[in-house]
Amino acid sequence: MCGISYLCGLGNPGNRYIDTRHNLGFQVLNLLADEYNLSWKTLDNRSMTVWKTRCGKVTLFKPLSYMNLSGVVLSAFEGLNLSNLLVICDDVHLQTGTIRIRGSGGSGGHRGLESLEKEFDSRKFARLRMGIGPVPPSVLWKEFVLQPFVESEMSDVVSMRKEALEAIKVTVTRGIEAAMQRFNRKKEGE
Numbered sequence: 001m002c003g004i005s006y007l008c009g010l011g012n013p014g015n016r017y018i019d020t021r022h023n024l025g026f027q028v029l030n031l032l033a034d035e036y037n038l039s040w041k042t043l044d045n046r047s048m049t050v051w052k053t054r055c056g057k058v059t060l061f062k063p064l065s066y067m068n069l070s071g072v073v074l075s076a077f078e079g080l081n082l083s084n085l086l087v088i089c090d091d092v093h094l095q096t097g098t099i100r101i102r103g104s105g106g107s108g109g110h111r112g113l114e115s116l117e118k119e120f121d122s123r124k125f126a127r128l129r130m131g132i133g134p135v136p137p138s139v140l141w142k143e144f145v146l147q148p149f150v151e152s153e154m155s156d157v158v159s160m161r162k163e164a165l166e167a168i169k170v171t172v173t174r175g176i177e178a179a180m181q182r183f184n185r186k187k188e189g190e
Contacts, residue, residue, distance in 0.1 A: 002055030004126070004172045005084040007032075008074055010112035012146075013064045021132040022067060022145040025088040025112075028130070028164045029060050035165070045073050053172055070112040071119030082125040086171055088164065089113060092141055094131030096149070097156030099164050101128050101171065101179050109141070126176050128167055130160055 011017065011026030018026075033040060038049040038060070047062040063073035074080065093108055094100060104124045107113035117123050135144045149157050163183065171179040 002053075002173060003084060003175050004058065004086045005056070006059050006061065006080055006086070007051075007168065007172075008061040008063070008070075008085060008087045008116075010067060010070050010087060010089040010110075011062065012067050017146065019148045020146050021090055021149060024090040024130045024132065024161070024164075026062050028088050028161055028168070029062060031161060031165055032168060033060060044076065046077070055173055058172055067112040068115055071115035071117070074116060075119040082120055082122055085125045086168065086176075087113065087116065087125060087127045088168070089127065089129055090132045090145065091129035092133045092135050092145065094129060094133055096131050096133060096153050097160045098131035099128060099160060099167060099183055100131075101167055101176065101183055102126065103176050103180070126171070128164060128171070128179075130164055 007029060009025030009029035011023035017023050032051070033049055036051055038051055040047045040049050042064065045064050047064055049060045051058045051060060061074060061077070063070040065073045089110060089112055091100070091108060091110065103126050105127065106123060107117055113127065116125065132145065135141055167179050167183045170182060
């Protein structure tokens with residue numbers, strides 16, 4: 001049961017943001033591209049590559065606008081269908097190290113998801129959210145998401161990225177429902 005033809009990782013362009021919490025979407029797609037020796041090409045304010053799977057071609061996107069304009073960049077891609085899209089992004093509402101996959105849903109205040117919802121006038125697209133929380137009480141979300149992970153979080157982050165890669169592969173080859181059943185489980189302590 002194949003269905004996803006487009007993967008969109010959300011993040012911000014530039015060296016300043018490479019290792020920030022908000023760039024998990026870019027980071028995971030980079031890991032996937034590295035694993036399959038895919039080469040990124042920059043075209044029309046986006047970086048793209050194609051992954052040939054047993055289900056056909058899957059186009060990987062990284063919008064090279066800033067996070068808040070991700071929807072503008074993606075909506076300009078001819079032929080994109082929301083029913084075939086999986087968006088990969090960070091989520092301050094999830095504990096660091098946790099992933100969640102949904103077939104649709106709200107933005108939860110994530111500006112990149114809000115941009116996609118606005119441009120496509122729909123919330124009906126799959127998303128893989130990766131936890132970066134909790135946000136410390138004395139820090140604003142806007143500041144927190146643009147910080148790198150601290151050393152004590154890195155073990156969880158590395159594991160989360162690996163799990164996200166596996167979740168993407170299951171979503172592409174077996175469908176969103178199979179990925180949700182396998183990866184949307186509570187971790188100990190939640």
